[in-house]
Amino acid sequence: MDAWTIDDALQRGRAERLQFGPLNYIRFLDERPGLPRGTVILGDTLMVSGYPSIGRIQVLASGLQRHYSGGFWAEEKMDGFNVRILRHGDAVYAFSRGGFICPFATDRVPELMNTAIFDDHPELVVCAEIAGPENPYVEGSPPRIKADVELFVFDLMHKGREGFLPQEQKLDLVDRYGLPATRCFGRFRARDVDQLRALIMELDAEGAEGLVFKGAAEERRTKYVTGRSNITDIALCSEQLLDLPPEYFSNRLIRLAVFAREHGLREDRELHLELGAAFLNGLHQAMDHSLDHGRVGHGFRCRFRAEQNALRFMDHLKRTGGSRVQIAADMPRRDGDYWVLEFERVLERMTGTLSNTLTGGFQYD
Amino acid sequence: MDAWTIDDALQRGRAERLQFGPLNYIRFLDERPGLPRGTVILGDTLMVSGYPSIGRIQVLASGLQRHYSGGFWAEEKMDGFNVRILRHGDAVYAFSRGGFICPFATDRVPELMNTAIFDDHPELVVCAEIAGPENPYVEGSPPRIKADVELFVFDLMHKGREGFLPQEQKLDLVDRYGLPATRCFGRFRARDVDQLRALIMELDAEGAEGLVFKGAAEERRTKYVTGRSNITDIALCSEQLLDLPPEYFSNRLIRLAVFAREHGLREDRELHLELGAAFLNGLHQAMDHSLDHGRVGHGFRCRFRAEQNALRFMDHLKRTGGSRVQIAADMPRRDGDYWVLEFERVLERMTGTLSNTLTGGFQYD
Numbered sequence: 001m002d003a004w005t006i007d008d009a010l011q012r013g014r015a016e017r018l019q020f021g022p023l024n025y026i027r028f029l030d031e032r033p034g035l036p037r038g039t040v041i042l043g044d045t046l047m048v049s050g051y052p053s054i055g056r057i058q059v060l061a062s063g064l065q066r067h068y069s070g071g072f073w074a075e076e077k078m079d080g081f082n083v084r085i086l087r088h089g090d091a092v093y094a095f096s097r098g099g100f101i102c103p104f105a106t107d108r109v110p111e112l113m114n115t116a117i118f119d120d121h122p123e124l125v126v127c128a129e130i131a132g133p134e135n136p137y138v139e140g141s142p143p144r145i146k147a148d149v150e151l152f153v154f155d156l157m158h159k160g161r162e163g164f165l166p167q168e169q170k171l172d173l174v175d176r177y178g179l180p181a182t183r184c185f186g187r188f189r190a191r192d193v194d195q196l197r198a199l200i201m202e203l204d205a206e207g208a209e210g211l212v213f214k215g216a217a218e219e220r221r222t223k224y225v226t227g228r229s230n231i232t233d234i235a236l237c238s239e240q241l242l243d244l245p246p247e248y249f250s251n252r253l254i255r256l257a258v259f260a261r262e263h264g265l266r267e268d269r270e271l272h273l274e275l276g277a278a279f280l281n282g283l284h285q286a287m288d289h290s291l292d293h294g295r296v297g298h299g300f301r302c303r304f305r306a307e308q309n310a311l312r313f314m315d316h317l318k319r320t321g322g323s324r325v326q327i328a329a330d331m332p333r334r335d336g337d338y339w340v341l342e343f344e345r346v347l348e349r350m351t352g353t354l355s356n357t358l359t360g361g362f363q364y365d
Numbered sequence: 366m367d368a369w370t371i372d373d374a375l376q377r378g379r380a381e382r383l384q385f386g387p388l389n390y391i392r393f394l395d396e397r398p399g400l401p402r403g404t405v406i407l408g409d410t411l412m413v414s415g416y417p418s419i420g421r422i423q424v425l426a427s428g429l430q431r432h433y434s435g436g437f438w439a440e441e442k443m444d445g446f447n448v449r450i451l452r453h454g455d456a457v458y459a460f461s462r463g464g465f466i467c468p469f470a471t472d473r474v475p476e477l478m479n480t481a482i483f484d485d486h487p488e489l490v491v492c493a494e495i496a497g498p499e500n501p502y503v504e505g506s507p508p509r510i511k512a513d514v515e516l517f518v519f520d521l522m523h524k525g526r527e528g529f530l531p532q533e534q535k536l537d538l539v540d541r542y543g544l545p546a547t548r549c550f551g552r553f554r555a556r557d558v559d560q561l562r563a564l565i566m567e568l569d570a571e572g573a574e575g576l577v578f579k580g581a582a583e584e585r586r587t588k589y590v591t592g593r594s595n596i597t598d599i600a601l602c603s604e605q606l607l608d609l610p611p612e613y614f615s616n617r618l619i620r621l622a623v624f625a626r627e628h629g630l631r632e633d634r635e636l637h638l639e640l641g642a643a644f645l646n647g648l649h650q651a652m653d654h655s656l657d658h659g660r661v662g663h664g665f666r667c668r669f670r671a672e673q674n675a676l677r678f679m680d681h682l683k684r685t686g687g688s689r690v691q692i693a694a695d696m697p698r699r700d701g702d703y704w705v706l707e708f709e710r711v712l713e714r715m716t717g718t719l720s721n722t723l724t725g726g727f728q729y730d
Contacts, residue, residue, distance in 0.1 A: 055727030062725030222727055241618060246611030251730055253606060257648035258722055266649055272641030279640060283622035284631055357623055360427030362420030362587055365616055 005032075006041060020101040020312075023088060027099035034162060038099040042088050042159075049162045051082055051097060051127055051155075054212060054223045058258045060197055063222065064190040064213070071216040073167050074196065076183040077223055078152050079140040079209040079232075080131025085109055086159060087118035094130075103316065104136050104302055107309035112151035117177040124173075127155035127164075129182065136302045136313065136341070139236040143207040148303065153181040154212070167214060187216060201263065204228045227259035227271070231278050238282025239289070239296060242349035286350050290358060296350040297326065303338040310339040317343060324348060370397075371406060385466040385677075388453060392464035399527060403464040407453050407524075414527045416447055416462060416492055416520075419577060419588045423623045425562055428587065429555040429578070436581040438532050439561065441548040442588055443517050444505040444574040444597075445496025450474055451524060452483035459495075468681065469501050469667055472674035477516035482542040489538075492520035492529075494547065501667045501678065501706070504601040508572040513668065518546040519577070532579060552581060566628065569593045592624035592636070596643050603647025604654070604661060607714035651715050655723060661715040662691065668703040675704040682708060689713060 006026060009015035015028045026041040031050070038050030057063030064072075083094040083105045092115050094105035108130075109115070117124060132149030133141045153174055156165040164170070167184075174181045185199060200211060203226050210225030230252040237244055256275065260266050286296045304310040310332035317325045324346050332339040356363070371391060374380035380393045391406040396415070403415030422428030429437075448459040448470045457480050459470035473495075474480070482489060497514030498506040518539055521530040529535070532549075539546045550564060565576060568591050575590030595617040602609055621640065625631050651661045669675040675697035682690045689711050697704040721728070 053729050055729055057725060057727045058722045059725050062723070063727065064725070066725035067727065238618075241615050246615065247730070249614070250606050250611065253603075253644050254648060254718065254722070257645050257652065260645065261649065261652060266645075269638060269642075272645060273634060273638045274641065275644060276637030276640030276642075277634075279618050280622050280625065280631075280637060283619060284626065287622065287626060353619065357423045357619070358427070360422060360424050360429070360431035362422045362428065362432065364418050364420055365612070 006044075018100070020093065020103075020106070021091065023091070023093065023101070025101070038084075038095070038097050040095060040099045046088075047160055048084060048086065048095070048125055049157060050099060051084060052221075054221045057222045057224050058255055059262055060200065060224060061193050061262065063224065064193060064196070067220055067222055068190050068213070068215060068218070070218060071187050071189055072218075073187055073214045073216060074185045074199070075154060075212050075214065076152075076185070076203070076208060077210040077212045077225065078129040078131045078154075078182055079138070079142055079229070080129040080135065080149070080152075081105075081137045083109075083128055083130055084157070085113075085126040085128060086124070087115065087122055092118065100316075103309040103312035104304065105130055107304045107306055108149065109151070111305070112149070113153070113179055114177055117173065117179065121173070123158050123160075125157040125159055126153055126179070127157060128153045134302045136300050136343075139298060140209075140232060142209070151180050153179045163219070167216065182212075185211070188213075197263065200224065200226055207232070225255065225259075227256050227263065227265065228274075230256040230259070231271075231274050234275070235278035235282055238279045239286040239298065240347050240350060241279075241283065241286075242353055243347040286347070287354055287358065290351065290354040294351075294355070295346055296354060297344040297346040299342065299344045301340065301342045303335065303340050304332065305338065307332060307339045310341050313341060314343075321345065371409075383465070385458065385468075385471070386456065388456070388458065388466070390466070403449075403460070403462050405460060405464045411453075412525055413449060413451065413460070413490055414522060415464060416449060417586075419586045422587045422589050423620055424627055425565065425589060426558050426627065428589065429558060429561070432585055432587055433555050433578070433580060433583070435583060436552050436554050437583075438552055438579045438581060439550045439564070440519060440577050440579065441517075441550070441568070441573060442575040442577045442590065443494040443496045443519075443547055444503070444507055444594070445494040445500065445514070445517075446470075446502045448474075448493055448495055449522070450478075450491040450493060451489070452480065452487055457483065465681075468674040468677035469669065470495055472669045472671055473514065474516070476670065477514070478518065478544055479542055482538065482544065486538070488523050488525075490522040490524055491518055491544070492522060493518045499667045501665050501708075504663060505574075505597060507574070516545050518544045528584070532581065547577075550576070553578075562628065565589065565591055572597070590620065590624075592621050592628065592630065593639075595621040595624070596636075596639050599640070600643035600647055603644045604651040604663065605712050605715060606644075606648065606651075607718055608712040651712070652719055652723065655716065655719040659716075659720070660711055661719060662709040662711045664707065664709050666705065666707045668700065668705050669697065670703065672697060672704045675706050678706060679708075686710065 009028060014030055015026050017026055028039045031037045032039055036050035036052040040048050042048060082097045083102060085094045092109055093101050094109050096102045129152045130149050131142050132145040134148045156170045156173060188196060209229045210223060213222045233252055260271060265271055289296045314327060326344040326346055332341045374393060379395055380391050382391055393404045396402045397404055401415035401417040405413050407413060447462045448467060450459045457474055458466050459474050461467045494517045495514050496507050497510040499513045521535045521538060553561060574594045575588060578587045598617055625636060630636055654661045679692060691709040691711055697706045
């Protein structure tokens, strides 16, 4: 990417200069030809590619058949947030999907993985999911993570280049440096659909989110989620029914029905019961919140090693969330070796609608 | 409404001249100061007011308290479509909510009610719901109507005037002319909330849609629906999940949760089960339809006495529905004394999405 292109994007407001500690970087607001959204430039020239979107298949049989003529790897898809981790100068930084340096992830990464890999391979970018109940971004969390967050590496890239290291090379480096990684279930072909169906039902039972398929020779990647992950998402987010884009719910309902059809669960009463409860329990929780606090909101909690990073994160919340984020005056709060930050994202439409509805207001619809 | 106002609206495209048989009429596209949407002018001067929207309350206790200081009537709310019926010249016409003469309702009204009331009272406009499984507009139908449609009078108006006849006068005329009418459950006050809660639970159990409250002295009207009516709507319309406005579903989910809270059904597993089944069964039906017919659609069937009215209705469908309405070449079909019309409303977004999804296509979301 030449300087002219960068300057041009900066001038047109499609890129912005940002700073984090000593590091100056440029974040692109859109995807670029050949470069996914979230691509950044370190200093003035070193490009780090964004992490590309992965297409979703909903039917395992026809989906694999249609997209893979050869072998592909199946890895666990984790319910967390995506970061790209790299060392630049003496410091390790973690970039969010959108291309911001995340003060939370940057703060915690040295605890969550061994960064010695960057001593030998300063050219590497580690792509990972950070997941767990104490994260500041997403409501969901893998059930096996009981507290705080954990990190799971799923890809390696090179600075200055698009595309990923081949799977074998990634597995080798993960192994050599003892990196925590997403589970890899092996190599399959489209004809192994029965085996993969059995695998997804195991993942469904343990509450895992799903699978990512990575073409062994082809570059194509696809993702496929469990039926239960849709119910879990609805249960976690139905308190936000009017604040999330409506597709959040309709997409998950369709995925769940398509999943049930392929896996013989069409008449499964347990599934019906769980889906109904997912919607209604979240809405009851929202009503409780409305009546108790005069607003509807979702609470987040996360911990930092350095107070400065907690303050940076709070600053980011205030800048982007405005009045939609409530932070108590005593935050961040010292807690043992950590600085704990608790905040609430206020759900404005749910707050307004429930407050009117529960006090007997009427609506025209 | 003076001629100038009408001409002005016609010139600005906010009113249109229409014809039905010998009758010329003008339909307003918007509400007018003091006149609801659907207001029409017969010939060039005789105004017939639109039927006003009714605000919805979701909590019986606080809603009644807030909106009624005095007495109010409680009548059954029926799940059908709203018409205004009048005699003009020698003919009886039925206008839709939007102000069109409906060929279906106009065709069937003389069978559904005794129009002798217009011999004595040519100034009256009869406001009624037409409901039943064989109607061309709405998916829902009161469970006690097993075939065809029935008509239920709930209000009387005067041509040329806004507002309704007082309840006692309406009940008297309904009685005198033996008109079929919505059930009137009597007169209440806000303090009778326990009695009304018991009534709504009875209506819920029999599958009725809900209640309309009409202030006895005050003009204020409100409506309140059963919990089950929300589930029924979702069950009937989940096959249209992507084709209906998303508020269709989110509003009903919230209403159901608020209803469950007020009526002590928060932990009701049966309700959860029914809600889950409502979403999933409709989606399975949509998938069946997609795989069997290459499209998703909802079938309607209705009957006419006069072939000409069936043809008029088909013409209306073709004009307004375009390729979204499928009508077989042999329609309308003679069936005993009637002309039967069957057609299908094609659900374009469900058709596209399911066809891509079920054949293994992928989506970015």
